[in-house]
Amino acid sequence: MAVIPVDLSGRRYEVHVGRGLLENSATLASRFIRKDRVAVVADENARQLHGERLAQSFAAQDCTIAWYDVAPGEGSKSWAELARLTDWLLEKGTERGDHVFALGGGVVGDLTGFACAILKRGCGFVQLPTTLLAQVDSSVGGKTAINTSAGKNLVGAFHQPALVLADLDTLATLPAREMRAGYAEVLKYGVLGDRVFFDWLTENGTSVLALETAALEHAVATSVSMKARIVAEDERETSGTRALLNLGHTFGHALEAETGFSNRLLHGEGVALGMVLAARYSARRGHMGPDEAEQVAEAVSAVGLPADIGSLKLGCDGKTLVAHMLHDKKMDAGTLPFVLLRSIGAAFLAKDVALNDVAAFLEKELRSA
Numbered sequence: 001m002a003v004i005p006v007d008l009s010g011r012r013y014e015v016h017v018g019r020g021l022l023e024n025s026a027t028l029a030s031r032f033i034r035k036d037r038v039a040v041v042a043d044e045n046a047r048q049l050h051g052e053r054l055a056q057s058f059a060a061q062d063c064t065i066a067w068y069d070v071a072p073g074e075g076s077k078s079w080a081e082l083a084r085l086t087d088w089l090l091e092k093g094t095e096r097g098d099h100v101f102a103l104g105g106g107v108v109g110d111l112t113g114f115a116c117a118i119l120k121r122g123c124g125f126v127q128l129p130t131t132l133l134a135q136v137d138s139s140v141g142g143k144t145a146i147n148t149s150a151g152k153n154l155v156g157a158f159h160q161p162a163l164v165l166a167d168l169d170t171l172a173t174l175p176a177r178e179m180r181a182g183y184a185e186v187l188k189y190g191v192l193g194d195r196v197f198f199d200w201l202t203e204n205g206t207s208v209l210a211l212e213t214a215a216l217e218h219a220v221a222t223s224v225s226m227k228a229r230i231v232a233e234d235e236r237e238t239s240g241t242r243a244l245l246n247l248g249h250t251f252g253h254a255l256e257a258e259t260g261f262s263n264r265l266l267h268g269e270g271v272a273l274g275m276v277l278a279a280r281y282s283a284r285r286g287h288m289g290p291d292e293a294e295q296v297a298e299a300v301s302a303v304g305l306p307a308d309i310g311s312l313k314l315g316c317d318g319k320t321l322v323a324h325m326l327h328d329k330k331m332d333a334g335t336l337p338f339v340l341l342r343s344i345g346a347a348f349l350a351k352d353v354a355l356n357d358v359a360a361f362l363e364k365e366l367r368s369a
């Protein structure tokens, strides 16, 4: 069991990582429960598999749950779902001082967080992440958003949760493909800032994916600790530090857009392939050696994540992928900063990248596939 603080001045909150947390959730979150009925926004699968443990914990504190079900999938991060959810929260009489609970993966966390950011100009929320990806990444740091027809996470707000309870037991029911997708964001922390962690994952990645307690807890706690440190330093992604958490995402979001934000490519899979492309592009520009770039590709493919753009059978050219990148939130007066690598464990923000060179690089990758 680990408790990791996110030290934001005056708005410090804790991330608890361990087993059996849902059973104790009402006690652990008691500071944030002030009525005898609490709103829980839940991914349908997460509710079916883990909702009862949550309900029992609340019942033991004489509290009942008003459930709001969210259909699984990226499609729920939409204007329509945001409108339905905020109407429901208003109908339930949610007040500014209340805390809404989000049970599920990154989709439910991002959607609920955004609804809470704008409801009556802001109410509280507690994250109960039930996917590996949500436990190591999306539940921490306060980026909340929905997607629009123009692209990924384009409408949102920074709104920090009051508490995060990452119950490792919930991962026992997670499909293997979703577990691997979450592992991509774990690997990201090693690649962007911690060579020792990257090497540890090379040795222990299969134990993490097999849910071995010690390995899993170490991987989640190490990931959350790095994210907490970065978010505390640069909460709103203004100094360039937090942008490093976007490693692999400029390529990855473009691939997600090209595949229609569908089951063809999960977010974590896009990040995995995006990290490989970022490493190879870093090598093309001479920042790192090609052999080291291929170590990133090996770490990705070793656990069955996509490392080859050809596996997506896209049928588009490099320029089309670059056109998606123009919606990236890092865009700054016509230039797009890229998170690149000097070596594994040493990411940096390159502000002098020419998009026609990125298109040429992607064209070559697509043709060599």
Ligand SMILES: NC(=O)c1ccc[n+]([C@@H]2O[C@H](COP(=O)([O-])OP(=O)(O)OC[C@H]3O[C@@H](n4cnc5c(N)ncnc54)[C@H](O)[C@@H]3O)[C@@H](O)[C@H]2O)c1
Pocket: 043, 044, 045, 046, 049, 050, 072, 073, 074, 077, 104, 105, 106, 107, 108, 110, 130, 131, 132, 133, 134, 137, 138, 139, 140, 141, 142, 143, 144, 153, 170, 171, 172, 173, 174, 175, 178, 181, 182, 267, 268
């Ligand atoms: N806010 C951030 O900082 C941040 C960071 C990373 C990713 N994200 C966002 O997170 C989203 C991806 O999140 P995700 O990978 O958790 O996907 P997700 O929320 O779509 O969940 C993946 C699948 O797992 C199912 N599921 C959830 N918990 C389960 C459980 N315990 N057992 C069985 N099935 C379960 C869901 O029903 C769904 O089908 C993307 O929209 C991405 O943009 C946000």
Ligand SMILES: O=C(O)C(=O)C[C@@H](O)[C@H](O)[C@H](O)COP(=O)(O)O
Pocket: 137, 141, 143, 152, 153, 185, 242, 243, 245, 246, 249, 329
């Ligand atoms: O927390 C961050 O900062 C991240 O960049 C984490 C990413 O894994 C996450 O996917 C995030 O939503 C992407 O950020 P965006 O600003 O490009 O939407």
Ligand SMILES: [Zn+2]
Pocket: 137, 185, 249, 267, 271
């Ligand atoms: Zn991500």
